[in-house]
Amino acid sequence: MVGVLKNIAKVTAGNSAPQKDKFSDEGIPFIRAGSLEFLVRGIPIDECEKIDPLFAKEKKMRLFPKGSILFAKSGMSSKMGRVYVLPEDAYIVSHLAVVTITSKHVNNEYVAFYFNYRPPYHLIKDDAYPSISVTDIENVEIPLPDLETQNKIVAILDKAKAILDKRAETITKYDELLRATFLEMFGDVSNNPKGFDKKPLKDFGQIITGNTPPRKDKSNYDSNFIEWIKTDNITSQSHFLTHASEYLSETGFAKSRYVNENALLVACIAGSISSIGRSAITDRRVAFNQQINAVVPAKDVSIFFLYWMFKVSAEYVQSYATGGMKRLLTKGEFQKVPFIKPDYNEQLQFEEIAKNYSVFQQKLLQHQTQSENLLKSLSQQVFNERIIVDVDAELEALINSIDLDKNDEENMISSVVNDITFIQRLIDRLNEQEFEDKSQYDKAKYILFKVMKEEENLVKQLFKDNKIQLTLQNETT
Template sequence: MMKWKKVRLTDISKLKQWKNLPISELSTEGFPVYGANGIIGRYKEYNHQFPTLAITCRGATCGTINSTEPKSYITSNAMALDNISEDVDQKFLYYALNRRGFKDVITGAAQPQITREGLSKIVLDIPESKEYQLHIANLLSKAENLIAQRKESIRLLDEFLKSTFLEMFGEVSCNKKKFDKVELKYFGEIITGNTPSRKNPDNYSSNFIEWIKTDNITSDNTYVIKAVECLSERGLKNARTASSGSLLVACIAGSIESVGRAALTDRTVSFNQQINAIQPNKDVEPLYLYWLFKISKKYIQNHASKGMKKILTKGEFEKIKMIKPPLELQTKFARIVEKTEALKEQYKQSLQELENLYGCLSQKAFHGEMCINKKVRRKF
């Protein structure tokens, strides 16, 4: 049976925050510099010759672990795990720490941080056999690479659709292909959502109809994701609805980056006042409309009012001019999207299976339930 030992992180590595670098000294040439968000630039010198584990210790990404490139500079925004014990494999330590997490050692509400004192409390279970550590690290690394490859395949499909759209229709802002460019109000009926009174709980007392918020409109999904909250039949009387095939667009947000985010709906839903919906006319293909917004997000954001809260009022929204190609061309593009999305869905299912496999392998590995096949190892 595999023997394990408990070790304190400070007993198997030296925790050190190195000197910080002014942003003005970073450039696009030189050695990679690791800060709170992975590589943040390059510098003329390095302070770590070999790959090192660096734990982000400040900011929103607190607790993220990076395995640095050879000859890298690690700033004080990350805690470097230097001088790792010879009987501990560095890759294994990476997976062991990732599995454990750092939630219990992160302090500070306004500015999350991890201190050396906090990390000194971390105790890990590690196999006594370094061979077993290597076996776990190699196995999880292979599974992780497969997951990364599948994610890249999904990303490339989106890039394919983006390039196909631009090839067929061009950029909205310059309209080099000379399509009709009309205000959004000529694409279909535009409806602004509404929020039924919270003072009357009966408005939200049943699952009569989904109530969509801007959180349900994500950048990675063509269709709005399922709402957590629903309206009752009574609540719906003071709400707005959009039928299947409508495009829901975030028009009020705290961040300009969120304005213009759009998703289609494949069912009838209600939605709040931060969203404008376009129920397309018969001469507008919904999938074309979705990609028109996806490609033209920056163009749409330029029409938002400037201030603390970024807003596209219904009046401003209706007047945004967009290209409107012939329906035949829109439909041709939509068929390409449908075939590509079907393949993308297969890839997503495959990705889910790989992630489940990774979880299962990790569970078995860190419970000592994985055996090393010595015959196979000798063969290779």
């Protein structure tokens, strides 16, 4: 069965944002488009700006209920595919779409998982001016099994997502540890308690502002000669640039600004206030647009020290930007921002620590990517109507096909190694001893141990209530 969203939910946009002085430390959370980046990473909603309910009532602002589904419907944020379910009532900015389920036969988490599987950005009609209309959202069609099946699907996807969330949480914790190390060694950049020399950013290296080759000339973009970096390739999750989805041709490259060397800093200089100063280290040659500045470090500047100075001083850097909703840090102002400049040897001491963490972070990100791929694979299965109610029959057939007298190569289980639906159901049955006889139980154990051998970080064994319990791995190892 397929359902049209407008028949099961109310779709609307949020409220206009009040003036800055109307926000307070107490009240009800107000969520901006920029907030989604942090909320989907597990940052508590309590850290968002807040509005006094009496002021909101006076301005006739709509309060959206717990369980509503949010995603950006305009601006560059709409291309990010971030989907968030409200854990409590909140006020929402008008740049966000709000989907509030109205049918008692629909699980809102099921709909949220669907939008994660098929992100709303596929509804954008003009990539140069990204926006999604409420009408187009209302007309989205969603595969809609019965509520019991929806609940089962949500339970399975939740377990897969828990693995992903745990790994993201681990990355964040190590980031916080390195941030604390920087502050312990050098202090807060803005008030400089350790009395280091302060120098304008132009003293840290050569500064290059990017540009955009004319889009009306399609020959600038008709081949994959060089990656063309935009601000969404500079994320807070990695020290290094993510790979671009768009490339320049050799013709476009000749009209671009680029960097040849590795280990340069690239920083956002335009966009929302939260994006100003967000930076990354390059590890390859790239071209970049006019919303980005590159810093080619001087000989007495460590790139890792420079990166972390930007990272721990986000609000300090943002204070130099001008504008309203869209902020800009011009090249002139960018190169004037005063930063502390410790002795090069002190920078190198921090660099050694940061490099070691960077290697570890890349391994964590690889584990995270594996988790993301598993969740995507599972989502593809359930939303293409290979739903969980079919798993028992298929799993039974697989167990019965196993011959314990044959060697491993003859017992084919490769189709289930990366299938969390099968693995979770297999775990459930082993934990509950749901088998007709010992032979079936032995075959099921054989399958699981083969899976554990091929995907060693996927399943773990716990000793609980005087017996061994199996569970999907939810901690980074």
